[in-house]
């Protein structure tokens with residue numbers, strides 16, 4: 001993996017998210033109440049809602065458009081809804097957020 | 111044969127233990143030279159906190175004294191730092207000269223991290239690492255009335271704060287994160303800890319970011335990002351540690367964040383070993399002594415040529431502050447496939463949380479009663495299968511092996527002639543018969559058998575009979591709980607927030623026994639509203655607990671763009687405002703401009719990133735947010751009234767403007783819309799609003815609880831008043847009554863249907879004193895919230911947060 005520094009953890013509000021633009025489309029980077037970070041596709045598989053604008057609770061996010069709930073870890077829709085969002089490796093080191101650059105820049109050439 | 115020479119850099123806790131193992135196993139293997147930058151030998155660093163608080167003296171925490179080094183033939187060079195290592199010549203250089211080595215052991219520990227703010231080098235700014243720091247704190251606390259600020263609400267910071275407080279200083283702890291010790295504790299335990307420390311008189315500020323330390327030649331105060339200034343005679347920085355790797359770096363050893371070692375604790379140079387907080391092992395760093403002691407054993411074995419491997423284990427944390435019992439171990443973050451068992455006893459201030467993954471325990475956090483901590487820690491370390499004791503696990507070892515009491519099983523085992531309902535003499539057999547005849551819910555059983563229809567205390571039993579008879583077909587009815595995170599209803603929660611004076615989300619989660627760490631998208635917005643409505647001055651609104659529209663202060667559209675609606679008070683506008691709106695629409699390529707049903711103009715299709723800029727433009731033209739997205743005041747619709755209309759009786763648009771200027775910014779349980787019509791012809795449709803005013807010759811008819819959305823309903827008369835001032839006061843008071851009592855997401859008409867219009871009339875019309883008090887409380891809240899959110903978010907600090915935090919496409923192209 002090649003880790004890419006995308007910013008400081010404090011750039012994201014606690015229980016919030018920000019977006020990173022990538023070759024694969026917008027990626028939402030979440031910060032949970034426990035100060036963990038997760039990166040997933042920003043696009044809800046239901047009708048394309050921007051997940052980075054959802055409410056973050058525990059390790060889950062609720063889509064702002066029609067309240068589908070996704071696990072930030074597995075990307076799976078919770079409860080009765082069926083759907084999956086892509087997840088990307090992310091970690092925090094000394095207050096900086098690192099994303100797996102290899103996965104995200106994979107298709108930059110195209 | 112002459113003995114080999116071992117040189118050790120650092121006489122800390124790790125090297126002290128390694129020396130013991132080495133000398134115990136073979137006294138004759140090495141001649142040892144021990145360097146230490148501190149002017150002393152090994153002592154128990156973790157006991158500095160009891161020394162600080164006065165519970166112990168330095169002498170009591172020394173682990174190796176002069177006699178010990180003497181007896182073991184260790185050459186001590188204390189108070190002397192090693193300045194370099196020459197790997198070719200195998201020599202280390204100390205401040206007072208060189209020593210040759212056959213084997214070198216680096217045990218230099220870590221260095222406290224100092225946040226790089228202006229003033230960090232002032233006299234009176236210290237870290238908390240060694241005896242010197244401890245003595246500085248003790249000396250500072252001797253001055254009467256002295257004030258200390260501790261930066262960092264982790265283990266070290268809190269121990270420093272408690273020690274300084276015990277010595278009589280005024281202490282404030284500044285913590286960057288949302289709750290204390292966030293790496294070891296979840297929010298609930300963090301809250302209890304905070305409360306206990308506050309009870310000791312320590313002031314705690316979370317989410318406090320230090321921007322500078324102020325002072326001429328010594329520290330005088332700390333300045334926060336939010337411009338708060340906190341006076342200080344002493345500042346203790348306890349924000350973290352960094353492995354001390356300078357020597358290793360200079361010597362060209364492999365160093366990542368710490369000095370890299372293999373499982374044998376050998377660095378990239380086979381003759382140099384490292385141990386303690388200075389090392390990095392398989393990507394992990396260390397900050398607690400338990401794993402260092404394991405490393406010390408391995409290092410001693412390696413030095414003696416014996417096989418040994420260091421394998422990191424789980425660690426447990428305890429805070430050494432008298433009266434704050436807490437314990438945390440393992441991984442307690444929520445997660446996929448993980449389940450929580452939570453136990454809360456608010457009255458005793460006890461909180462325990464176990465985190466399970468499958469059949470094993472992976473984490474434990476407890477506060478207040480930590481007696482079972484080590485038992486749980488053992489289960490975590492050994493990965494014990496806990497499926498057998500799962501039901502009673504949280505009660506600890508004392509409860510294991512005893513007979514468990516399952517209420518369902520007990521009811522199922524009752525004979526058919528057992529009496530269930532005492533009031534009506536109904537036995538189990540009758541209920542079972544009724545169920546089998548088709549009475550499959552509580553209501554039906556009540557109707558057919560009368561069981562639980564009187565005093566109701568047997569309701570639970572009846573439900574259990576239903577459950578045991580119907581099996582999976584029966585769904586136990588919950589009292590309409592807020593959501594899955596709690597069994598409490600909205601009404602209970604509102605009542606408890608007031609009666610128990612709960613003023614933070616953490617307090618609600620803890621005191622009311624929430625079963626999730628921080629709620630969900632259903633309860634969190636409701637709790638956020640209740641807290642801000644009940645404690646306008648104490649509670650700080652939390653944008654992250656709001657639906658996107660209220661966080662972005664615009665309406666999200668199906669394509670992810672936003673709509674922007676500037677306020678037009680009372681539906682009045684000016685050519686200048688209209689021009690500014692037109693200019694903004696042009697400038698930001700707004701695809702759709704719509705005149706809304708609320709007498710103002712909606713700009714639809716604005717890109718999220720453009721929001722701060724378009725607001726800035728609209729602000730510049732004197733406009734503010736229309737809150738077209740809020741559970742709060744929306745619009746006050748008016749007709750033109752007596753200034754123009756031949757039928758108008760009063761200045762309806764004037765009153766509408768006044769009302770909107772008075773009410774705007776207020777948050778309410780659901781949206782709030784008003785209308786003011788100048789005569790009973792009612793052109794402003796006032797009689798289908800939440801609150802409507804119809805002007806008549808003799809004054810103003812105020813009516814409430816109308817609806818014109820999913821339901822359509824005419825308003826009901828609240829009262830008739832003669833002056834505008836009275837109308838304003840009644841409407842303020844009624845709005846406040848709704849704010850204080852309404853259930854989140856009940857429009858006024860739904861709420862009035864529950865509490866009754868008569869009760870509302872008694873509160874705001876008949877009881878004049880109460881009316882005044884309600885109106886005053888509304889005004890107190892408005893002193894905080896009658897404020898334009900756009901202006902706040904369009905600032906240079908906030909605006910960038912609307913844009914992506916990074917653009918990897920650009921970086922790739924560069």
Ligand code: SRM
Pocket residue numbers: 665666667673675704705706707708709710712714738739744745783817818819820821857
């Ligand atoms: C913009 C507007 C339509 C228009 O172009 O005229 C509008 C647009 C929306 N209305 Fe409305 N309502 C608008 C006037 C009304 C009115 C008429 C009025 O205010 O006089 C009503 C009937 C009165 C009432 O409030 O009940 C109305 C009853 C609703 C309802 C049903 C509420 C109810 O309790 O029955 C909803 C759904 C809700 O709030 O849960 C709703 C929800 C919405 C939302 C916010 C849906 C959503 O959640 O995204 C729409 C946002 C569109 C957007 O993206 O901007 N809108 N909506 C009007 C804005 C008025 C304003 O200036 O603020």
Ligand SMILES: Cc1cc2nc3c(=O)[nH]c(=O)nc-3n(C[C@H](O)[C@H](O)[C@H](O)COP(=O)(O)OP(=O)(O)OC[C@H]3O[C@@H](n4cnc5c(N)ncnc54)[C@H](O)[C@@H]3O)c2cc1C
Pocket residue numbers: 119120121122123124125145146147148155156157158159190191192193217218219220238239240266269354357385386387388396397398399400402428430
């Ligand atoms: C106040 C306090 C409370 C703590 N409480 C706990 C607790 O409750 N539980 C727990 O598990 N842990 C606790 N810790 C952490 C624990 O003390 C450390 O993990 C442990 O001391 C690390 O041991 P070490 O030998 O790696 O480093 P240290 O004990 O720091 O020893 C390193 C030594 O090397 C010396 N040195 C560094 N560079 C040089 C050089 N170039 N030349 C010569 N000498 C040098 C330093 O002066 C220092 O004396 C606490 C720490 C502090 C400060």
Ligand code: SF4
Pocket residue numbers: none
């Ligand atoms: S009526 Fe329905 S579609 Fe039209 S704006 Fe209101 S909510 Fe949207």
Ligand code: FES
Pocket residue numbers: 044045046047048049063064065066067068
């Ligand atoms: S678009 Fe996400 S829930 Fe509908």
